[in-house]
Amino acid sequence: MSTTKDQTVLDQEEAELARQWTGRIRRLLVDALPPDKLLPDRQPSYLSSWIYIFGALTIGGLALVILTGTVLALEGPQWWHVSSIGLFVNSMHLWSVEFFFFFMVIHLWGKFFMAAWRGNRQLTWMTGVVTFFFSIGAGFTGYVSQTNFDSQWIATQAKDGINATGAGAFVNALNFGQMLMWHIVLLPAAVVALTGLHILMVRHKGIVTPIEVNGTEVPHQGTQSESDPS
Amino acid sequence: MSETTILQRRFNPDRDARPWQGGSRPYDLIKEVTICFLVVTVLVVGLAFLFGSPDDKAISIQTWATANQIDFAQTSISELNGTSGTATYGPPYNNFVGSSQSLGPISLESWIGVHIPVNPAQDFVLGPLSTVANAPNVTRALDVFNAATPSQQLAWETNYATAVSHASSVNGHLVVPRGAYGPIGVMIGQLTAMAKSGALDSAMVDQSGFYGTNYTKSLLYIADSTYFAAQGTAHHLSGDQWGMMNETGNFPGQAWLWLYTFWYQVPPFSTSANADIQVSALMGLLSLLLLLVPFIPGLRSIPRWTRVYRFIWKDYYRSQG
Numbered sequence A: 001m002s003t004t005k006d007q008t009v010l011d012q013e014e015a016e017l018a019r020q021w022t023g024r025i026r027r028l029l030v031d032a033l034p035p036d037k038l039l040p041d042r043q044p045s046y047l048s049s050w051i052y053i054f055g056a057l058t059i060g061g062l063a064l065v066i067l068t069g070t071v072l073a074l075e076g077p078q079w080w081h082v083s084s085i086g087l088f089v090n091s092m093h094l095w096s097v098e099f100f101f102f103f104m105v106i107h108l109w110g111k112f113f114m115a116a117w118r119g120n121r122q123l124t125w126m127t128g129v130v131t132f133f134f135s136i137g138a139g140f141t142g143y144v145s146q147t148n149f150d151s152q153w154i155a156t157q158a159k160d161g162i163n164a165t166g167a168g169a170f171v172n173a174l175n176f177g178q179m180l181m182w183h184i185v186l187l188p189a190a191v192v193a194l195t196g197l198h199i200l201m202v203r204h205k206g207i208v209t210p211i212e213v214n215g216t217e218v219p220h221q222g223t224q225s226e227s228d229p230s
Numbered sequence B: 001m002s003e004t005t006i007l008q009r010r011f012n013p014d015r016d017a018r019p020w021q022g023g024s025r026p027y028d029l030i031k032e033v034t035i036c037f038l039v040v041t042v043l044v045v046g047l048a049f050l051f052g053s054p055d056d057k058a059i060s061i062q063t064w065a066t067a068n069q070i071d072f073a074q075t076s077i078s079e080l081n082g083t084s085g086t087a088t089y090g091p092p093y094n095n096f097v098g099s100s101q102s103l104g105p106i107s108l109e110s111w112i113g114v115h116i117p118v119n120p121a122q123d124f125v126l127g128p129l130s131t132v133a134n135a136p137n138v139t140r141a142l143d144v145f146n147a148a149t150p151s152q153q154l155a156w157e158t159n160y161a162t163a164v165s166h167a168s169s170v171n172g173h174l175v176v177p178r179g180a181y182g183p184i185g186v187m188i189g190q191l192t193a194m195a196k197s198g199a200l201d202s203a204m205v206d207q208s209g210f211y212g213t214n215y216t217k218s219l220l221y222i223a224d225s226t227y228f229a230a231q232g233t234a235h236h237l238s239g240d241q242w243g244m245m246n247e248t249g250n251f252p253g254q255a256w257l258w259l260y261t262f263w264y265q266v267p268p269f270s271t272s273a274n275a276d277i278q279v280s281a282l283m284g285l286l287s288l289l290l291l292l293v294p295f296i297p298g299l300r301s302i303p304r305w306t307r308v309y310r311f312i313w314k315d316y317y318r319s320q321g
Ligand code: HEM
Pocket: A051, A052, A053, A054, A055, A056, A058, A059, A062, A104, A107, A108, A111, A116, A117, A121, A124, A125, A127, A128, A129, A131, A132, A195, A198, A199, A202, A206, A207, A208
């Protein structure tokens, strides 16, 4: 049997909800990314250039890298030396990595020449750059985890560069077990997480407007500058 | 910052962008990403089918010693007498002084010190030989060697190094000219036999127990050989051939390392004893610049100066007249 709560209890609950961690985080997330920002069905009319496709192509490349890598992981290292299906999946993994990087680098230079960090998008740019660096690490550890001549050669060549910085004490390219762990756990987790963050930031800010120079003013209202919290 | 400072702050076209108040049109992001994924899949399946991927067999100590036992014996004596690349590497493998790289007074390598201890004489030669059973001549040779004074050991080693530089292969056997090298002839002879049989490969990995996943010592040993370097050069993979970013065959390799590899090809780095740390420092600096482009005046104006954006947004600027 339910009785209506009296007003003081209701007020207390109201106050508690306002302070609640869970509630605060939900409100923060919904404010930052309401559904029509997270998955908009319209885009500003200046978004019409082939360069915009490269971010999406990079996502496609990354998805295929993860997918083929997962198949390789399920079968375990060395499968691709002894099975023709294994070698084919390995080849797909290699080529998807090549495409992933190719698309990412075009995306990077595209965003550079669009000065896409404008209007408080510095963090979007920076997560992109950090993702690029982590991807290089992921690629490198993959090359040395192949358990073939290339991995022996690359590992023994690269060790001098890594050792010279002092990092070699902790990142040992000659230690297969360690490299495999970096390659299939730590670095992919970082790349995927960073990519997710990157894309959420893009959605939060919306696609950057064209560069404004004298005579080509964008239809606008107010200024969004570095110090603007929005 | 307070609202007034925002208003006072001058609009900077390299830093600021105003919220869009113009028109929009329907755009299907999910469909775009899905199509992109399918396009990449088709491209990747095609290239994997056409070109495959390189998979040259790994080189074991057995492959190496079988292909060139003289090189194996020569490399092994350099491990024993402490003149090999690994023995003279210094940190992080051992305390050899003088080969660590530095930037001016800064040598991170030697500050961090030995972290992955490798003692080639013990780990590559004496250790594996001590596992040999039922070979009284080998046990005796080791006993004699271990009982000798360091200067006696060194004399034998030096004499053997000279003799083995004139070694030959006769009917598959290693033949080293006679010399005053005491027990070393038996020792390196036995080690070569172990290497050719494959026993040395497992003896090296067995140092870490049943489950081996760490090939640091075997790889360092193999990389000290002339054989391994020659394999790399034959595949066009040596350092001055842009080797670090490439792989065997005509595959694109780690093309994204081009800038890093580039520095090794040009002076002053191509002739520097500290090239690795210098190139790493330079790349670190350039990476930092790339990361911080949005904040660096001048650098962040390049897009506006080069006017590539006019081409990217040409529809938009055309509509602006
Ligand atoms: C895993 C790698 C990456 C993925 C999957 C990715 C994906 C995307 C996507 C889908 C977009 C929105 C669509 C577009 O403008 O293309 C975007 C925007 C952006 N990306 Fe990336 N990106 C990656 C790496 C990078 C890198 C390396 C940089 C630059 C150093 C970068 C900088 C940016 C910037 C500044 C934007 C905002 C563009 C705007 O507001 O118009 N991204 N990214």
